[in-house]
Amino acid sequence: MNVPVHHFLYLGAFLFSVGLVVVISKRNTILVLLGLELMLNASNLNLVAFNRLHPGNLQGQMFAIFVIVVAVCEAAVGLAIVLRIYREYQTSVPDDVNELNL
Amino acid sequence: MQQYLLSLLLFTPLLAALLSLFLPATSTATFRIITVVVNVLQVMFLLVLLLNYQAGAGLQFVELKPWITLNMGNWGILKASYFVGVDGLSLPLVALAVFILFIATIASWKITQNVKGYFILLLILNAAIIGSFTALDFLLFYLFFEFMLLPMFFLIALWGGPKREYASIKFFLYTLLGSILILIVMIALYVSVHDPSTSGQLVHSFNLLHMADASNFISTSVLDPHRALQLGPFSARTWAFLLLFFGFAIKLPMVPVHTWLPDAHVEAPTPISVILAALLLKIGGYGLARIAFPIFPDAAFHLGWFVGLMGVISIIYGGLNAMASKDLKRLIAYSSVSHMGFVLLGLASFTAEGTAGAVYQMFSHGLISAMLFVLAGVLADRTNDRTISHYSGLAGKMPTYTAFILVAFFASLGLPGFSGFIAEIMVFLGAFKSAGLGGPLHESLAIVATLGLVIGAAYYLWTLQRMFFGPLNVKGDFSVDQLSDLNRREYFILLPLALAILFFGIFPQPLMSVIDPYAQHFAAFVLETGKNLTLTP
């Protein structure tokens, strides 16, 4: 099975776009965090897939591992913030949290 | 001491301001005394300066000290210096500044609110004005130029009239806009100019004298007169000139960028109005003569007609507006617009007469407008009302005041015997002659400008008729009893002004002999260089 590299790229781009749309449009903060994960994983996919183009170079895979770690941290911080938000605002809809404006 | 005279003039007020800073705010009299002492010292320095000044010897009392020297490697060295000096252009204005600032201090005697702050700001303003008139380094000039803004802003905004906030912000924004235009050109200029005295290394100099020499432009620079880059309709040099021109024209002020002036004047306290009209406006004209014209003579030559035309428009538009003004201070403010138009017309003539007239006009208008604003202030002090239509027949009630008003009005409308006449007639002669010498102005401009004389007579005499003649009658929230004649302090503020105006109207030679060499040199330089640079492809 020899899938060309650009297929991975398309998939990555698709994942990234979906993630972005989710981030922008979902009304639940948890889902927004999921969208973020999608976006990060789109990059991961790219990084790993590019190994095809640059064989013998493990930097991409390394990077992906780091990204996964960072994504975990990010999720942790994000969830903590969401919890705080819920405590203060009794909602997890980002749009409803808009006391800071203008 | 002689070689430090200008520095003494400049730093005495700053040191006094610093000293005042550490004195308790409660001892109000101290601040007045300190300021007066500074003024007296400045007068003494000025006298020494005048006695040792040699007319026709170019720049004198020059102090040149390195200030900023930055070695930027391949790019070259950036050099700004503490470079001051006086010549036939700046000496009259420095003298005027010292005199008017003294008058302003005396006129400030009645300030009671926050005396400390007021006098500190006044002292800073003092230094900035003197500095602007003496600086020969663009960066230094710009420093002083900007330095005037904040004290002036607060002086109007804190001690001004009812609409002071609006007026002060308008003043500030306008002037800042002008100074930004100047800043743009300053940046472009110093990058483009090198110091010819240093061989080998490229030295980017802020020295105005270097900038005025066309051969000092780095040949790759956009502003190099021999390689004028075309940017849209004009060459880069013309653009630069236009920016400078409008930058200074705002200060001058020229129609249509004049509207900050009436507001600022109407709202400012009397001494500040005096300084504003007598000195700050002159910096516009001074900047044109010192910076815009000599550095870009080709563009100035090319656009001379435009400068002259704007001058004529200012003369007439300002006059018409003065005629329709209902407030005495506003009327005087508009008359300033009209009179400063003569400065533009004179400078744009590229003749010795026109230039001398322009400088003389700056000096003379400094005296006359100071007197006018003091007079307007006298009335405002009495009744807090400057509406022209609220008064009638003051001549009978306030005879001395009316006498001074007569002097000031007739001096301002250019009656012979007063200094304004000499200035205006020189401007007219120069402006008319310009075309014959290959200068940029058409004869018709001078002819149209004579309308300004008629309009000037019309609004002043009409005001006289309305306010001072006819039967005594007042309207508004005050009574006739409040209209006391001049008190002694006011009298002694006005008398020296009136005498000075008269003196320079009857004996122009002392002042003219100072201006003359400068005017000749200036006119010949801009005309010749302007023509030559224009001819070179």
Place this chain on the structure above:
Amino acid sequence: MDAIHTYSFLFHFCLVAALAFPLLSFVLSFYISEKYSWITSVLASFLLLLGTLASAVVLYQAWNHPPFAYRLEWFSLAGYSFSAGVYINNISALMLFIVTGVSFLVHLYSVGYMAGDAGIQRYFAMLGFFTFAMQGIVVSGNLLMTFVFWELVGFSSYMLIGHWHEIPAAAEASKRAFIINRVGDAGFLVGLMIVWAHGHSFDIAALQHMPVDPTWMTLASLGIFCGIVGKSAQFPLFTWLPDAMVGPTPVSALIHAATMVAAGVFLLARVHFLFTVPALHIVAVVGCITALLGAVSALAQHDIKKILAYSTLSQLGLMVVALGAGSPQAALLHLFTHAFFKACLFLAAGAVIHSLHQAQHQSHVHFDVQDIRNLGGLEKKLPFTFLIFVISGSALAGLPLTSGFLSKDAILTALVQWHGEGFSWKLLILAAVALVSFLTVVYTFRMIWKIFKGSETATAQLHISEPPAVMRAPMAVLAGVSLWIWFSWNPFNFYGWMYTNIGEAKPFHSGMVSIASAIWVILALGVAYVTRQVTVGSPLLLNAFYFDRLLKQFVEKPILQLAALTHHADKKWIDGFLHATAYAQLIVAHLTGWFDRAIVDGLVDGVAGAAKGLGSFTRSFQGGKIQLYIFWATFAIIIFIIWTLL
């Protein structure tokens, strides 16, 4: 100037003294305490007397000697010298004497006339200054200095006409006089600019050799003529002169005789050489119009002083015609004679007014004492004044045996000579001048008749007495010099000592003209007698063809409207709203108004508005909703990428 004449010290001294005394009078007036203000009047008259004596010495020493020229550098610029020059020849010496003399007489007269006036110090100060300024014009050998004094004359006339500043009409008239003069002066200034640009000198002597392009020369001379039109109240800038009658009567005498309106004619004579032929033609036409206009308007006036004012207009017109016709001598001769008899007439009229005022004051009857319709039969009550009036009136009318006959004759002769042979438009001018001299007789006769003859009406109940001696004396002196004898031995030949010495004498005198003129005048006298009861009721003439209203309507009002408009526009900047202006009737007004609203207003309002608008635009992305932020940022990046890649 082949023979260099050295002037004595006495001459120098007297020349300085002649000018210094009036100035001294001006200065000293400020130092006399208000309590003793009457001293001013005496002191001033005394100083003027000294001045007159000094100028007499000057006249004596300079008469028929080579001109005295002295140049003092006022200031120098660019290698050119702006000098204050003195130039004394026969004309200026004579004029100096006449100015100082008449002024002295007026001063003297004023001692009586103005006694008790509150502003007497100011009055005499300005009178002195007025004289000084006029003397300056007379002796100046330099156009710039002339212009300086010219303006100063305007200033002092402003102060004097508006002497009674509490009266609104006086304030109005003085303002008007100054502004109208300024209009002329603006033209004068243009003339000066042309002269300077081409000759680089203002020295009158030097200008005679100035090579100038004829077009510029014509323009320059017309420019200077503008100044003259203003000062000598020629058409169309004459309206200030009748208005100026609100000033004190001695001032009117001075203005009309020696110090103000004379300046124009004098200057015209002095710089006559600058005038090119086309320019002279215009001068002649303007003079002619003025003369006619003055004469016809005088017919319809009821106010004594107005009649005299219009008569001055018409006489000045005659002088200007003579100058236009190339005969400065004739004009000057008439100027000199006119100075005496017109001063005399005004003083006499002043005497009438003064006496009637005094009488009114005692009896508390009020009517307009200057209106001749209220007067009549004063012959018996004021015999001395009547006599003076008759003598000086005859001179004005140009009856034989008076100075006026001589000078008018000179003008007519000059015109006859000028128009030459054949038929040309110049003949029309000659005819007009003849008509003017005819009308002059008519209105003068009518005026005197109405005041002194007939029966008393309003004044019948009044106890009227002659004015004091201090007023009578100057009148007597002036009446005396209104006779022919001072100007030419032969009462029918103007070609006397004065005429021959005030210019290049042209040996042209036609006895025919004198005879014709004498007959013409007698005829006019007859007509005047016959029609003495006819009143010319034309309001058109009464108001001098509504000229000032015309000026008001078409010059003043638009300017004020324009001013209001520009101001309005400026204001709107500040207030930030526009509303339609009621003043926008004129196209110009519309245009400037549009310009101001669109361009000038637009600046601050526009910039501020745009800034705020832009601010609210850029801010509008900041709604507080985080997902929207992200959306906008994404959107912006996409736009950015697309824009850059394309």
Place this chain on the structure above:
Amino acid sequence: MEHLAEQLSSIKASFILLGPELVLSTGIVVLVILGLIKKIQKTTLTAMSALTFVVAIAVSLALSRSMAQESAALFGGMLRRDSFSSYLGLLIDISGLLTVAMTWRRQQLQRALSEYYALLITITLGAHLLVMSVNLLMVFLSLEMVSLSSYVLAGFAFSRKGTEGSMKYFLFGSVSSAAMLYGFSLLYGLTGTLDFSLGEFTRPLIDHPSPLFFIAAFLGLAGFLYKMAAAPLHPWAPDVYEAAPMPVIAFFAVVPKLAGLGVLTRFTLALYAYGQSSFDWQFVLSLVAMLSLTVGNFSALWQKNAKRLMGYSSIAQSGFLLVGVAAFVPQGIHYMLFYASAYVVMNFLVFLYLQYFESLGCTTLESFAGSGKILVWPAVFLLVGFVALTGLPPTGGFTGKLFIFSSLWDAYQLSGKGVLLWLMVFGLLNTVVSLFYYLRIPFYAFVRSGEINAKPNYLTFENLLGLILVLGVLYLFFNPGLLMGWINKINFVL
């Protein structure tokens, strides 16, 4: 493949050059541990963190003195310590120190102080690493280090609004860094290396330019722009600024900005490849700068809240800093560093006094009314700060702007690109607009009359520190030579 021993020795050598960062790391650990002690004095924590910064500054100074000016690659090319990064690191440390000083004045109000300081130092450490990074992986990691800590710190007001700011910051930041990461991944694919300082990175880009590359690079840039709060990735800034505690804002306005600027400079210079790049990065940066200036200045005109106003001001200041980079001439970077230094001083001057006034209840602009008459010195110093931010003489802000715009003019003369001229004119005219809002607080303070509950007290810590900062701002105008001489020694190599 190197030998392990060699690698180890190179890592050892790297550690020596990583002195300041090690100091900071130690500080973090110590502070966290100290936080565990129940009865610890708050002052002790403050002193400890101040000490950390002081030592870090001292170590960096010592290091930059001892180090030959050559740049040194650390950890096999992950980081690079050169004079550029050292200088920025120093600025960042000084900012940290000033933040600690500001915090000291309100430490009693601050909950979880040890964590607060620890996070502060973590951000500093991340910023240090960020400016040293030449590897995309390292860039990502250090950027996340800064970001994650910032998200938390932004909520340290422990208020409703603080939490909201924190959330917005987090969401916006995460998306930006995800986008950046995506861009990085594409760049890796296109070039085959993560080290953007290498020729390998730029060569394929010069040889085979593709739009994909541009998109990738621009997405990468977006991450830096977000960190700098430059348009169009600025919207988080005002919200976060309004909600966070004052010292934190002061810190945010400088440290992440400078760190982002540092890495952006390196990154864009690599992309620009001495003008060989087929994409006009100069144009892009000019556009970004103009957009930032416009958005920042014009939006600020409307603000009524001092903190929010400063948020927009910080956006506009990013625009000014970017101008220096956009010139793409060597002295442009130098001048940018000068302006950045001046910016640190004037920024802290302003925030110091904003905090002071906030403690007196002045949060909205109107509430400043009348304060200038009672609290003369604080108001005057605040005025100086605002004047400096506006860029008027005689302040370092003016000199900085003068320098930056002269390098821009130079760049314009070299390239003749119209966009640079526009940027210059536009940027300077923006000064006028900025004046409008910068002067509003002094305007209320001095001109409007109002009541304020305070007693004039000259001898406060704020006034002492303020005086030092004011003198600094003025000194930078009157004698820029000293600092400029130091900056000039910075030899900028990729």
